Amino acid sequence: IIAATFLIVGGVWGYSIALFELSEETASRAMATTIPATRVLGTGTGPYYQNPFEAVDAKATPFPITQLSGCRNWEECAGYCEQSENYQACAAWSQSLAE
Numbered sequence: 001i002i003a004a005t006f007l008i009v010g011g012v013w014g015y016s017i018a019l020f021e022l023s024e025e026t027a028s029r030a031m032a033t034t035i036p037a038t039r040v041l042g043t044g045t046g047p048y049y050q051n052p053f054e055a056v057d058a059k060a061t062p063f064p065i066t067q068l069s070g071c072r073n074w075e076e077c078a079g080y081c082e083q084s085e086n087y088q089a090c091a092a093w094s095q096s097l098a099e
Helices: 002-020 024-032 074-082 084-098
Strands: none
């Protein structure tokens, strides 16, 4: 039990030292890393958001789409769904197609 306690305390101590020793260069490189818009986390749509207009058939879709701010054509709707503030609306619309 004593050995296990030392291992746990040593691991936590080592982790905390490594955590606080991030260099400014490493932090700035991490902050500069770009994340593709289709892989945004925390939007409420799940970890892997996919713009529904990457897969939807433009000929089979009746425009305008009122759920998507009344977009009138494929290009307008695809652009609407690329904006992060519209991910939830686009995901909900995409789900309604599957039902």
